[in-house]
Every structure is written in structure tokens, then in C-alpha cells.
Amino acid sequence: MDALIDETDARLLRLVQRDARLTAAQLSERLNLSPSACHRRLQRLEASGVIRNTVALLNARAVGRPTTVFVEISLSTQADDVLDAFEAAVARIPDVLECHLMTGSYDYLLKVVARDSEDFATIHRRHLARLPGVAKLQSSFALKTVFNTTALPV
Amino acid sequence: MDALIDETDARLLRLVQRDARLTAAQLSERLNLSPSACHRRLQRLEASGVIRNTVALLNARAVGRPTTVFVEISLSTQADDVLDAFEAAVARIPDVLECHLMTGSYDYLLKVVARDSEDFATIHRRHLARLPGVAKLQSSFALKTVFNTTALPV
DNA sequence: GTATCGATGCAAATTTCTTGCGCACCATTT
DNA sequence: AAATGGTGCGCAAGAAATTTGCATCGATAC
Numbered sequence: 001m002d003a004l005i006d007e008t009d010a011r012l013l014r015l016v017q018r019d020a021r022l023t024a025a026q027l028s029e030r031l032n033l034s035p036s037a038c039h040r041r042l043q044r045l046e047a048s049g050v051i052r053n054t055v056a057l058l059n060a061r062a063v064g065r066p067t068t069v070f071v072e073i074s075l076s077t078q079a080d081d082v083l084d085a086f087e088a089a090v091a092r093i094p095d096v097l098e099c100h101l102m103t104g105s106y107d108y109l110l111k112v113v114a115r116d117s118e119d120f121a122t123i124h125r126r127h128l129a130r131l132p133g134v135a136k137l138q139s140s141f142a143l144k145t146v147f148n149t150t151a152l153p154v
Numbered sequence: 155m156d157a158l159i160d161e162t163d164a165r166l167l168r169l170v171q172r173d174a175r176l177t178a179a180q181l182s183e184r185l186n187l188s189p190s191a192c193h194r195r196l197q198r199l200e201a202s203g204v205i206r207n208t209v210a211l212l213n214a215r216a217v218g219r220p221t222t223v224f225v226e227i228s229l230s231t232q233a234d235d236v237l238d239a240f241e242a243a244v245a246r247i248p249d250v251l252e253c254h255l256m257t258g259s260y261d262y263l264l265k266v267v268a269r270d271s272e273d274f275a276t277i278h279r280r281h282l283a284r285l286p287g288v289a290k291l292q293s294s295f296a297l298k299t300v301f302n303t304t305a306l307p308v
Numbered sequence: 309g310t311a312t313c314g315a316t317g318c319a320a321a322t323t324t325c326t327t328g329c330g331c332a333c334c335a336t337t338t
Numbered sequence: 339a340a341a342t343g344g345t346g347c348g349c350a351a352g353a354a355a356t357t358t359g360c361a362t363c364g365a366t367a368c
Contacts, residue, residue, distance in 0.1 A: 005217070013210070013212060013217070016209070016210040017209055017210055017211075017212065018207075018209065019207065019208070019209065020174060020208045020209050020210045021208050023354085023355060023356090024355075024356075024357095025354090025355075033316085033317095034316065034317050034318080035317095035355085035356090036316080036317070036318080036319095036356090036357080036358085037315075037316055037317075039355095039356070039357070040315080040316090040357095040358095041315095043357090048216070049213050049216055050212060050213055050216040050217065051210050051211070051212060051213070052211045052212060052213045053172075053173065053210070053211045054173070054174045054175050054208065054209065054210045054211065055170070055171055055172065055173065055174050055208065055209065055211060055304055055305070056167070056170040056171055056174045056205050056207070056208045057171075057205070057206045057207045057208065057209060057304055058167060058171065058204060058205060058206060058306050058308070059203050059204055059205075059206045060306060062157070062202070062203055062204040063159070063167070063204065063306050063308050065306050065307070068254060070224075070254075070256075070263060087300045090300070091300070091301055094305075094307035095307055097302070097303050097304070097305075097306070098299070098301065098302045098303070099299070099300040099301050099302075100222060100224075100296035100297075100298070100299050100300065100302075101296065101297045101298040101299075101300060102224075102294055102295065102296055102297060103294065103295045103296075103297055104294045104295070108300075109224060109294070109296070113306060113307070140256055140257065140258045140263070141256065141257045141258070142254035142255065142256055142257075142263070143254075143255045143256060143257055144254070144255040145252070145253070145254050145255075146241050146244070146245070146253040146254065146255060146262075147245055147252065147253050148251070148252045148253075148254075149251050149252070150209055150211055150251070150304060151209070151248075151251075152212050152214060152217050152219050152251075152267060153219065153248040153249055153267070154212070154217050177323085177324060177325085178324075178325075178326095179323095179324075187347085187348095188347070188348050188349080189324090189325090189348095190325095190326080190327080190347085190348070190349080190350095191346075191347055191348075193324095193325070193326070193327095194326095194327090194346085194347090195346095197326090309368100310367100310368085311366100311367085311368080312365100312366085312367080312368095313364105313365090313366085313367100314363105314364095314365090314366105315362105315363090315364090315365105316361105316362080316363075316364100317360105317361095317362085317363100318359105318360090318361090318362105319358100319359095319360095320357100320358090320359090321356100321357085321358085321359100322355100322356080322357075322358095323354105323355080323356065323357085324353105324354080324355070324356080325352105325353080325354065325355080326351100326352085326353075326354085327350100327351090327352090327353100328349105328350095328351090328352105329348105329349090329350090330347105330348095330349090331346105331347080331348085331349105332345105332346090332347075332348100333344105333345085333346085333347095334343105334344090334345085334346105335342100335343090335344090335345105336341100336342080336343085336344105337340100337341080337342075337343095338339100338340085338341070338342090
């Protein structure tokens with residue numbers, strides 16, 4: 001089930017991580033391979049789960065979400081059922097793009113996108129502060145996102 | 155240049171943010187629209203920059219990068235040229251997926267992916283600690299990524 | 309030396325993309 | 339009320355890309 005990734009696969013992955021709309025013919029030009037071989041490799045990488053998904057990335061500013069905030073959350077307890085309830089509830093907030101369980105001085109780190117700081121205040125009050133088990137919230141605003149890529153090094 | 159996004163556009167964007175490989179015909183079934191109208195709307199959304207890119211998302215575990223670390227960085231000064239040099243240098247480290255200039259008690263927040271904690275130690279020593287202007291680094295490990303989406307609320 | 313397995317290139321069939329065209333609808337003007 | 343201009347729609351045809359069967363090649367195992 002786990003696929004071995006040779007150098008050709010790696011080059012394919014590097015390309016489609018930047019632009020998933022390259023055609024098999026375009027990929028094949030850069031790989032010294034036939035289009036059908038490219039296509040079959042991509043099929044295999046997708047079937048084996050190396051490629052999780054292919055998605056459109058939006059311009060956050062164009063859709064009115066230019067503000068990124070990172071929120072450190074401490075829970076009142078680390079009991080399993082509290083963590084589960086927290087995770088289930090936070091997954092339902094569409095403003096939260098990422099949720100990580102952390103080591104260290106707080107329990108969860110969230111990445112939140114808001115329309116502006118006032119909008120974040122609303123999200124904070126209406127959603128984040130009401131999450132089950134929350135003891136403490138600390139928010140840090142991004143003044144500017146220098147870069148933000150989804151391309152993993154391969 | 156800025157596109158008005160009506161409800162049909164929004165529904166299109168919600169769909170292609172989850173799966174950019176839906177065909178115009180498949181999209182049209184869910185939107186009560188013809189395939190060609192879907193296609194033209196997507197063209198417009200892309201031309202106007204609302205859709206920034208379409209990319210393949212990889213399984214971090216499958217490509218050997220299961221470990222996510224957030225690194226808070228304080229610089230020795232906030233002089234413009236130091237910030238510029240820092241940003242240019244950090245953009246060249248492929249292990250760093252995100253870099254945000256922050257308000258608050260530190261200057262930059264980085265999201266880094268590593269093979270394991272030992273690999274992160276190497277990245278830390280070889281790349282992060284050598285970035286220009288760095289005064290202090292504080293790293294926080296993610297024990298588990300509960301979720302991680304690129305889909306902005308639209 | 310031979311068999312086997314996996315991957316390749318080629319080519320045909322299918323599907324999808326892409327765009328020109330005419331039409332309908334709506335708002336504004338005359 | 340009629341005319342006008344603009345926008346977006348569906349249809350349909352041509353172009354392009356995907357998808358798959360097949361024969362072949364090369365490496366590895368026996």
C-alpha cells in the first residue's frame with residue numbers, strides 16, 4: 001500500500017504541488033517520459049494516497065479574509081473526552097483552517113482567518129470562547145503573511 | 155479588476171476548494187447551470203485572481219514529513235533591511251511552509267515540516283539559527299494535526 | 309538461459325475543454 | 339412604452355486531454 005517514490009515521482013510531485021493543471025503532455029516534456037507514463041504515475045500516486053487531494057487555492061484578500069490570527073488555547077483538563085469534544089466542536093468552525101494539538105505551555109494552536117480585527121473579535125466571542133473545556137485563549141495577529149505554501153519538500 | 159462574487163460563484167468556489175478535479179459537467183449538476191457557464195465562471199474567477207492556483211496536496215506522512223513545528227522568532231532589530239534580508243533568506247528554506255510577520259512578543263512565526271524531531275534539530279541548527287538578524291528562537295511541536303484545510307469560508 | 313514482473317511507448321476511443329453564436333433578461337435611456 | 343446596451347445563458351462543434359489495451363523492453367530471479 002505504501003508506494004515507493006523514485007526520483008521521477010518526486011519530480012512529478014514537485015510540479016503538481018505548484019500547478020495541478022499541467023497536462024500529462026506538459027509534464028512529460030519536463031520529465032523525459034511519455035504522457036501516458038506520467039498519467040499512470042499520477043494515478044498510482046493518487047491511488048496510494050501520496051496525493052491526498054487536488055484543490056483550488058483562493059486569494060484570501062479577494063474573498064474578504066485577509067486577516068490571519070494564531071490562537072493558543074489551554075484547556076481546563078486533558079481528559080480524553082474533553083479533548084474529543086473540543087476537537088469535534090472546533091472542526092465545525094469554518095473560520096478555523098488548522099488545529100494542532102501541541103506540546104508545551106498550551107494545548108491547541110489554531111489558525112483562524114477573519115475579515116478584520118473586529119470580525120475576529122466576533123469569532124473569538126461567539127465561537128472560540130465557547131468551545132468546550134477552554135480555560136485560556138491567547139491570540140496573536142499576523143501583520144503580514146510573507147509566504148504560505150502547501151508544497152512539501154519532496 | 156475585482157470580481158463580484160455572487161452566490162453561484164461562492165458555491166463553485168466551495169466545491170473547487172474541496173476538489174479541483176470536478177469536471178464542468180459535474181459542477182453543473184450541483185449548481186443548476188450548464189457546463190459551459192460553469193467553465194466560464196471558473197475562467198473569470200481565475201483571471202480575476204480570486205482563484206490563485208490549483209495544486210495537489212500531498213500526504214505529509216507518505217512523503218516523510220509527519221512532524222509540524224511552529225517557530226517563534228525574535229529579531230535583534232526591526233530595521234527594514236534586516237526584515238527584508240530575513241524574509242528573503244527564510245523563503246529559500248523548503249522545510250518552511252509558512253512565514254508570518256507578527257504583532258506581539260515575537261517578530262515572525264514559521265510553520266516548519268520535518269521528518270522527525272531529530273531532523274528538526276538539524277533544520278534548526280543548519281538553517282533557522284543561521285537566518286540573518288535572529289535573536290531568539292522558540293519552537294513548539296505539534297503532537298497531532300487535528301485538521302488542516304486550505305478551504306477559506308466563502 | 310529463460311521466465312516473470314513492472315514499467316514504458318504507441319495509438320485508438322472516450323471524455324472533457326473551449327469557444328462562437330444566438331437568445332433571453334434586466335436596467336437604463338429616449 | 340419602446341429602444342438600447344450589456345451581461346450571462348444554453349447549445350453545439352471543433353480541439354485537446356484523458357484513459358486504456360497492447361506489444362515491447364529491461365531488470366531480476368530462478
